[in-house]
Amino acid sequence: MIDIDGSTGEGGGQILRTALALSMCTGHPITIWHIRARRPRPGLMRQHLTCVQAAVAVCGARVQGAELGSQHLVFTPDAVRAGAHEFNVGTAGSCTLVLQTVLPPLMFAQSASRLVLRGGTHNPMAPPFHFIERGFAPLLRRLGVTIDLALRRYGFFPAGGGEIEAAIGPATENALKPFDLLDRGSAIESYAECLAPGLPRVVSSRELEALGRALQWSGEQLRAPPVRENEGPGNALMATLAHAQVCEVFTAFGEKGVRAERVAATLARDVQAFLASRAALGPWLADQWMLPLALSVARQGGAAEFTCSELTAHASTNMQVIERFLPVRFQAEADEGMWRVRVGAG
Numbered sequence: 602m603i604d605i606d607g608s609t610g611e612g613g614g615q616i617l618r619t620a621l622a623l624s625m626c627t628g629h630p631i632t633i634w635h636i637r638a639r640r641p642r643p644g645l646m647r648q649h650l651t652c653v654q655a656a657v658a659v660c661g662a663r664v665q666g667a668e669l670g671s672q673h674l675v676f677t678p679d680a681v682r683a684g685a686h687e688f689n690v691g692t693a694g695s696c697t698l699v700l701q702t703v704l705p706p707l708m709f710a711q712s713a714s715r716l717v718l719r720g721g722t723h724n725p726m727a728p729p730f731h732f733i734e735r736g737f738a739p740l741l742r743r744l745g746v747t748i749d750l751a752l753r754r755y756g757f758f759p760a761g762g763g764e765i766e767a768a769i770g771p772a773t774e775n776a777l778k779p780f781d782l783l784d785r786g787s788a789i790e791s792y793a794e795c796l797a798p799g800l801p802r803v804v805s806s807r808e809l810e811a812l813g814r815a816l817q818w819s820g821e822q823l824r825a826p827p828v829r830e831n832e833g834p835g836n837a838l839m840a841t842l843a844h845a846q847v848c849e850v851f852t853a854f855g856e857k858g859v860r861a862e863r864v865a866a867t868l869a870r871d872v873q874a875f876l877a878s879r880a881a882l883g884p885w886l887a888d889q890w891m892l893p894l895a896l897s898v899a900r901q902g903g904a905a906e907f908t909c910s911e912l913t914a915h916a917s918t919n920m921q922v923i924e925r926f927l928p929v930r931f932q933a934e935a936d937e938g939m940w941r942v943r944v945g946a947g
Contacts, residue, residue, distance in 0.1 A: 603925055605633045607672070610918025612639025614649050618702045619892060619919055621656045621676060623926035625706035626896065630677040637672070644670040648694025648720065652702040655688045659703045683710035683771070690720030693761030695727035700767055705892060707769045708746050714769045722756040722763035723796065723837045725854045728889065730765055731794075731839055732850040737889050739848060744897055745776025755798065755828055757835020779897040779905035782881045782890075783941075786845025792822045793840045793868075797855070799833025804861055808838045811865035816840075816872060838864050840872050849875060849883045878910035880939035887942070888916040891931075892923060895944050899927040904945030912940040 605620050614637055624631045637643045645653065645668070653667045653674065661679040688699050696718035707714045723729040728737070734750045741748050747770025756763020793812050795805040802825075809823040836855030841848065853868035855861065875883045882890060887909035894905055909916075912933055920931040930947040933940055 603629050603631045605631055605922065605925065606635055607633050608635035608638035610921060611914040612918075613637055613915070614640075614698070615915055615919055616922055617649055617674070618652055618698060619922045620926075621652060621702050622705040622892065623923065624676055625656060625660045625662075625678045625681055625703075626709065627926050628678055629926060630675070633674045633676070635672055636674060644672045645674075646694065647692045648690050648698055651688055651690045651694065651720070652699050655686070655699050655703050658682075658686055658688070659706060681706045681710050683707060683712040683714045685715050687717040688719070690761065693721040693724065693756060693758040695724040696720035696722060696756070696763065696765060697728050697730060697733055700733070700765070701728070701889075704748075704767075704769065705896060708741075708772050708893070710771050712771060713747075716767040716769070717764065718767070719762070719764045720756055721758060721761050722752060722754075722765055723835065723852070723854070724758055728885065729837065729839070729850070729852050731841070732852065732885070735841060735843075735848045736850050736886050740782075740890060741893060743780065744772075744893055745778065746770075746772045746893070755796065755832040755835065757798075757833060757837070760834070762832070777897040777900055779894055779901060779903060781905055782846065782907040784879070784908070785847045785849075785881045789843040789845060791818065791840070791842050792824060793818060793838065794824045794826055796826070796828055796835065796837045796839070797833070798828040798830050798835055800836060804836060804855065807861035808855070808865045811862045812838065812840070812869055815865060815869035836864070838868050840868055842872070842875070847881050847886070849886060851875070851883065875910050878939045879937070880908040880910040882907055882909040884909060884911035884913050884916070888913060888919055891916065891919055891942075891944070895923045895927055895929045898944050898946055899929050902946045904943055906941060906943045908936070909940050909942065912942070
């Protein structure tokens, strides 16, 4: 039994999701105390409870404490069950965080899986669908994982109602070869998109114009893709930076009472901070990349490195949790305006 203190580090839901994913991957039962202790509303909220329920469905686990508000969970996994699964958060809670929980064990299952996930697809404080599709999934494919994603319906806070599908094929042991990611490579294209269903068109226009001025983007770089009006109301302003080695997606969310220009300024700062660095990965993609990379190093041996523009408290906590389950060690050091992170077998 591995004991996890959910109040350590950044003290949020990532500790729960990483622990559940690695419990299923390794077969180690876990006890998690003080779940989300550093959040304004501690304990399991709806999306976190759905992550637990999804993990139970995927591996037939025995669980204690799986209820709303619970700050203590005992999770004992069984064999991973590939196949068709459907999970519904039931609110605008993020369905991509549910995917984040069950994806690692399904990557190593004996057969393919198809997931249908319903809830929020573009949420503050969670990876939006386009970030997973354009940034994270291509790195998994380079690692040897078969994954295809489809957005069936947008879901924004507070209505939710979004739906995504994920097809996950088993990765063979030999395919999961860790690789270094030290440079983003040459720039291919950069563009912005504004999603604003159910809102006046002037919202999209003002956000895109303000972002264009801040980043010196114009014309075809500023886009307002069609979204069905009944998928809102909602507002997400996204910037996609495609390079030869990696694609980064940054998102800022609009909300009632916040001016369009302020939303654009927030996104522009994130993009400019990344472009000012020589790092391959931005802060959030680096956080997501740690777990699959560590799993590949644990299975294949050796070591792999990546660079990132920022090492967040979220990422540092994630490294600590991963080391509790896998025979790997992380090393991180500042390197001329960026961070260099190494994960090695040990």
